[in-house]
Amino acid sequence: MTNPPSSASGSHSETAATADGSQNQVPWWRRAITYQVYIRSFADSNGDGTGDVNGLRSKLPYLRDLGVDAIWINPWYASPLADGGYDVADYRNIAEQYGTLADAEALISEAHDHGIKVIVDVVPNHTSEQHAWFVEAKSSPPGHPSRNRYHIRPGQGADSEQPPTNWTSVFGGPAWTRLPDGEWYLHLFAPEQPDMNWEHPEVRQEFLDVLTFWLDRGADGFRVDVAHGIVKDMTFPDMAETTEVLVSNTYDNHPHWDRDGIHEIIRTWRSLLNTYDGDRMMVAEAWVRPERLPLYLRPDEYHQSFNFDLLEAEWSAGVFSTIIDKAVAAAADVGSTPTWVLSNHDVMREATRYGLPAGTDWRRWPATGPAEDLNVGLGQRRARAAALVVLGLPGSTYVYQGEELGLPEAWDLPEEVLDDPVWERSNHTQKGRDGCRVPIPWAKDGPSLGFGDGDPWLPQPAGWSGFSAEAQAGQPDSTLELYRRAIALRRTLGAADEDLELLDPTQHGLNEAESAEVLMYRRGSGLTCMVNFGSAPVTVPASTETELVRSGGIAGTPLDPDTAVWFTA
Numbered sequence: 001m002t003n004p005p006s007s008a009s010g011s012h013s014e015t016a017a018t019a020d021g022s023q024n025q026v027p028w029w030r031r032a033i034t035y036q037v038y039i040r041s042f043a044d045s046n047g048d049g050t051g052d053v054n055g056l057r058s059k060l061p062y063l064r065d066l067g068v069d070a071i072w073i074n075p076w077y078a079s080p081l082a083d084g085g086y087d088v089a090d091y092r093n094i095a096e097q098y099g100t101l102a103d104a105e106a107l108i109s110e111a112h113d114h115g116i117k118v119i120v121d122v123v124p125n126h127t128s129e130q131h132a133w134f135v136e137a138k139s140s141p142p143g144h145p146s147r148n149r150y151h152i153r154p155g156q157g158a159d160s161e162q163p164p165t166n167w168t169s170v171f172g173g174p175a176w177t178r179l180p181d182g183e184w185y186l187h188l189f190a191p192e193q194p195d196m197n198w199e200h201p202e203v204r205q206e207f208l209d210v211l212t213f214w215l216d217r218g219a220d221g222f223r224v225d226v227a228h229g230i231v232k233d234m235t236f237p238d239m240a241e242t243t244e245v246l247v248s249n250t251y252d253n254h255p256h257w258d259r260d261g262i263h264e265i266i267r268t269w270r271s272l273l274n275t276y277d278g279d280r281m282m283v284a285e286a287w288v289r290p291e292r293l294p295l296y297l298r299p300d301e302y303h304q305s306f307n308f309d310l311l312e313a314e315w316s317a318g319v320f321s322t323i324i325d326k327a328v329a330a331a332a333d334v335g336s337t338p339t340w341v342l343s344n345h346d347v348m349r350e351a352t353r354y355g356l357p358a359g360t361d362w363r364r365w366p367a368t369g370p371a372e373d374l375n376v377g378l379g380q381r382r383a384r385a386a387a388l389v390v391l392g393l394p395g396s397t398y399v400y401q402g403e404e405l406g407l408p409e410a411w412d413l414p415e416e417v418l419d420d421p422v423w424e425r426s427n428h429t430q431k432g433r434d435g436c437r438v439p440i441p442w443a444k445d446g447p448s449l450g451f452g453d454g455d456p457w458l459p460q461p462a463g464w465s466g467f468s469a470e471a472q473a474g475q476p477d478s479t480l481e482l483y484r485r486a487i488a489l490r491r492t493l494g495a496a497d498e499d500l501e502l503l504d505p506t507q508h509g510l511n512e513a514e515s516a517e518v519l520m521y522r523r524g525s526g527l528t529c530m531v532n533f534g535s536a537p538v539t540v541p542a543s544t545e546t547e548l549v550r551s552g553g554i555a556g557t558p559l560d561p562d563t564a565v566w567f568t569a
């Protein structure tokens with residue numbers, strides 16, 4: 001196996017001074033800001049209304065100027081896009097709509113030239129129904145060996161008319177679909193996404209080869225989709241209770257989530273990554289019980305796992321502090337660093353989420369939104385404050401495209417344009433995830449606000465011109481400039497240490513009542529973040545000179561509600 005010069009990865013590790021004065025190489029991912037690119041909606045270079053690799057290439061200077069360390073690109077493989085590309089037809093090729101393999105290779109190399117790492121999405125739980133393996137399995141008779149790469153089985157009942165188990169799909173409805181010959185195949189997601197059988201040696205070897213393929217092309221890391229789902233209970237028991245959720249929280253010995261057999265597979269992946277230079281990494285999308293997560297982060301398994309606690313958290317000083325405290329401790333226990341995520345392509349954008357009345361269940365994207373009582377300004381203010389929370393913390397922060405523009409959820413997409421399988425599978429009771437996947441507005445004017453020359457695959461809501469990167473660039477009060485400034489400050493002040501101390505605001509001039517509504521932390525470098533979750537302004541224990549950046553209001557004055565500030569202390 002050869003490591004290509006294009007990996008360019010080793011150059012990005014930072015050197016940090018330790019307490020005894022020695023120098024340590026710190027793997028880049030421990031402190032990275034990783035920008036998530038939903039490629040379909042990022043930038044369209046050829047006017048077909050769909051984002052593509054060359055569009056992304058053209059925006060690399062923007063990402064460099066934003067100051068991110070890495071990009072994670074949602075699946076870009078050949079795919080019929082039944083689930084936005086999480087239905088992969090060929091893991092070694094790029095979707096026609098997105099470009100060519102040569103474009104992808106050029107992207108990786110150019111990103112490296114800009115000092116940006118590239119994390120590729122790997123989808124090991126399921127393929128597309130159009131993957132050559134499934135096409136073969138489907139067209140072969142029952143009992144044919146090609147069927148063993150998937151979970152294809154007879155059903156229950158005399159004529160096999162009932163599915164093999166009562167398991168449900170995460171997108172709604174049964175997790176089994178019947179083939180014309182009477183057998184059933186398992187799909188924990190859409191029917192277009194058959195689950196692979198990870199007991200099959202060819203499946204295991206195939207993924208080692210796929211990882212090798214992308215490592216050899218310079219990929220610096222992998223985001224692993226549904227990392228907790230790949231191994232199934234091969235006795236296929238019925239479940240006592242079924243729920244359409246990704247989490248194994250309430251169920252012991254779950255038949256398809258978080259099974260022990262996952263770990264031996266991940267060890268083989270980690271061994272492979274370890275043979276490459278440049279701190280190649282893997283980050284798991286693993287929805288498991290908090291006490292089980294460390295198992296995934298053992299030194300011979302994943303480097304990191306997404307922590308979705310903040311993304312799911314209500315707007316509360318106490319909740320945020322507890323999550324931060326726990327996450328930092330948990331990561332330290334396993335020698336990893338915490339990860340921070342406010343949003344991604346699967347959830348309602350935080351600028352909208354935070355403007356909903358407390359207690360609203362936003363997780364299922366109600367078809368009836370927007371809520372009349374949605375408070376747009378409040379959501380925007382809180383999202384800006386939350387940005388300073390996560391950009392100031394130690395560890396890795398993942399920023400979803402458009403977060404830096406303060407984009408809201410596009411609530412009112414017309415039903416006829418909805419593309420997310422959730423819409424159909426929920427019998428039109430849930431709008432699904434399209435509202436957070438609308439193409440990025442780059443320019444103030446033009447048919448798709450600079451996204452491309454054609455009609456974008458999802459329409460941009462009226463009034464998005466003001467959210468465009470062009471409208472915000474250079475405007476000191478804009479969300480884009482807030483992100484740029486904070487990321488630049490983090491590089492100089494926050495990135496060089498992994499220390500964090502949660503501060504008691506009563507020790508910094510606030511009374512008990514105020515303190516209960518304030519989050520305050522300090523990094524080893526002195527970078528201090530203070531957030532006011534309450535309803536009245538609070539005094540900032542810093543002089544105007546030591547203040548670095550605020551998410552709103554005027555430096556040197558009390559901190560407004562729903563606002564954050566950084567200062568040195």
Ligand code: NOJ
Nearest residue numbers: 083086189225226345346
């Ligand atoms: C998690 C991905 O983030 C989501 O977008 C996708 O639908 C499912 N996994 C299935 O691959």
